[in-house]
Amino acid sequence: MKTNITTRDIQLLELEALIELKKLCDDNGLKFYLRGGSVMGAVKYKGFVPWDDDVDIAVPRKDFEKLIELSQTDWSRKFEIISYHYQEDAGCYFPRVFLKKQFIKEYGVPENNRHGVSVIDILPLDGAPDSNFKQKIYFAHVYFLRIMGSLTTKNLTGHKLHRRILLRFLYLFGIDKKYSQTDIYEKLDRLYSSHSIEDSKFIGTITGSLYTKEIFPKEVWGDGELLDFETEKFLVPTQFDSYLKKLYGDDYLTSEPSDKAKNWKKHIKEVE
Numbered sequence: 637m638k639t640n641i642t643t644r645d646i647q648l649l650e651l652e653a654l655i656e657l658k659k660l661c662d663d664n665g666l667k668f669y670l671r672g673g674s675v676m677g678a679v680k681y682k683g684f685v686p687w688d689d690d691v692d693i694a695v696p697r698k699d700f701e702k703l704i705e706l707s708q709t710d711w712s713r714k715f716e717i718i719s720y721h722y723q724e725d726a727g728c729y730f731p732r733v734f735l736k737k738q739f740i741k742e743y744g745v746p747e748n749n750r751h752g753v754s755v756i757d758i759l760p761l762d763g764a765p766d767s768n769f770k771q772k773i774y775f776a777h778v779y780f781l782r783i784m785g786s787l788t789t790k791n792l793t794g795h796k797l798h799r800r801i802l803l804r805f806l807y808l809f810g811i812d813k814k815y816s817q818t819d820i821y822e823k824l825d826r827l828y829s830s831h832s833i834e835d836s837k838f839i840g841t842i843t844g845s846l847y848t849k850e851i852f853p854k855e856v857w858g859d860g861e862l863l864d865f866e867t868e869k870f871l872v873p874t875q876f877d878s879y880l881k882k883l884y885g886d887d888y889l890t891s892e893p894s895d896k897a898k899n900w901k902k903h904i905k906e907v908e
Contacts, residue, residue, distance in 0.1 A: 641744055641745060641746070643686075643687060643688075643689050645743075645745075646689045646745065646755075647683075647684045647688075647689065647866075649735065649743060649745065649753075649755060650684075650689075650690070650691045650755045650756060651684075651691075651866050651867070651868075652714070653691075653712075653714075653715045653733050653735070653755045653756055654691055654693075654756060654868075654870070655867075655868055656711070656712045656714075656715060657693075657715075657733060657756065658868070658870070660703075660706060660711045660712075661699070661703065664702065664706060666695070666699040666702055666703055666706075667695070667696060667699050667860070667871065668693045668694060668695045668696075668699070668758075668871065669693065669694045669695075669761070669857065669860055669870075669871045669872055669873060670691075670692070670693060670694075670865065670870050670871065670872050671692040671693055671694040671759060671841055671844065672692045672844065672845075672846070672883065673685055673688050673690070673692065674688075674691050674692050674693070674865070675872045675873065675876055675879060675880060676880055676884060676888065677865065678863040678864065678865045678870065678872050678876075679863065679872070679876055679877075679880060679889075680888070680889060682863075682864045682865065682866075683864075683865055683866040684866065690754075690755075690756075690757065691755065691756045691757070692756070692757045692759060692844070693756060693757070693758055693759070694759050694760075694761040694841045695758060695759070695760060695761060696760075696761045696833055697760050697761065697762050697763075697828075697829055697832070697833060700758070700760040700761070703717075703731075703758070704717075704719050704721050704722075704731060707719060707722070707731060708722055713736075714735060714736055714739050715733050715734065715735060715736060715755070716733070716734050716736050717731050717732070717733055717734075717758070718731065718732055718734055718751055719731035719732075720817070720818060720821045724817075724818055725750075726751075727749075727750065727751075727817070729785060729821045729824050729825075729843055730757060730758055730759045730760065730843055731758045732749070732751075732754045732755075732756065732757055732758065733754070733755050733756035733758065734749070734751055734752050734753060734754055734755065735752060735753040735755060736752075737752050740752055740753055759841040759843055759844055760828060760829075760841070760843065761833065761839060761840070761841055761857070762828045762829060762831060762833065762839060762840070762841075762842070763831030763832050763833045763834075763835065763836025763838065763839050764831055764836060764838040764839065764840060764842065764851050765831060765836075765838070766836065766837045766838065771838070771851070774827075774831075775842075775847075775848050777827060778824070778827060778828075778842055778843075778847075779847070781820060781823055781824050781827065782824070782843075784815060784820045784823075785817065785820045785821065785824065824843070828842065828843065833854070836854065837853060837854055838851050838852065838853060838854065839851070839852065839854050839857055840852050840857075846883060849882060849883060850883070852873075852878070852879060852882065855874070855875065856873055856874065856875040856878050856879055857873045857874065857875075857879075858873065858874025858875065859874060860872065860873065860874055861873070861874050861876060863876075
């Protein structure tokens, strides 16, 4: 068992999982883009952001649904995909790639989830309404259902103060007892998939942490651009500069967060 695990050790484990997932997708004609901080890493560092310890990908809805089906095949010796579609206690709307439990001790990686060690988040890439008015209604509907999804987790950790207050208020009225977590996730799934990529001018990963900021004109994503990421090449949004400026600011190439912010962003706090 390895001791003194570093962020770099976590990154290499995630890269291994990412390469295996890419092979699964390539073998089945499926497509995915790097998302969020992983795009920043590809553009700015040709790999992981040095202090980042997670990988996010965005999968167009049709491929996303096929990938969920394939997740139940024996696609990897070391990794597995956990999704609420097949595991009722998944605890998250979007699927995640996990290191199988029998390998956790071998790698010596601290668990970061009740299912073990989560290494990749898999988010659907969906369409959104075209008009500003319809988008506002859509965003409000998404926000409400995401709040309801948080309510069913029974865990307020990591939520901002205003959300914690709202969740406690809803608990008082027993709203969490009226719907199961799966009920809420199915409602989210229907809402997200109600606007196809093909028929939409705007698309994005609204289920992501940056919420409405993750919706872009379709041409920003485009067909994707292959960029170096560690030892491999992966797709990023075609207009990756516009993508990163909206998410992280115009100075994303030159600015860096404080040491406190770097540590806050980590998903596994016990590593160096």
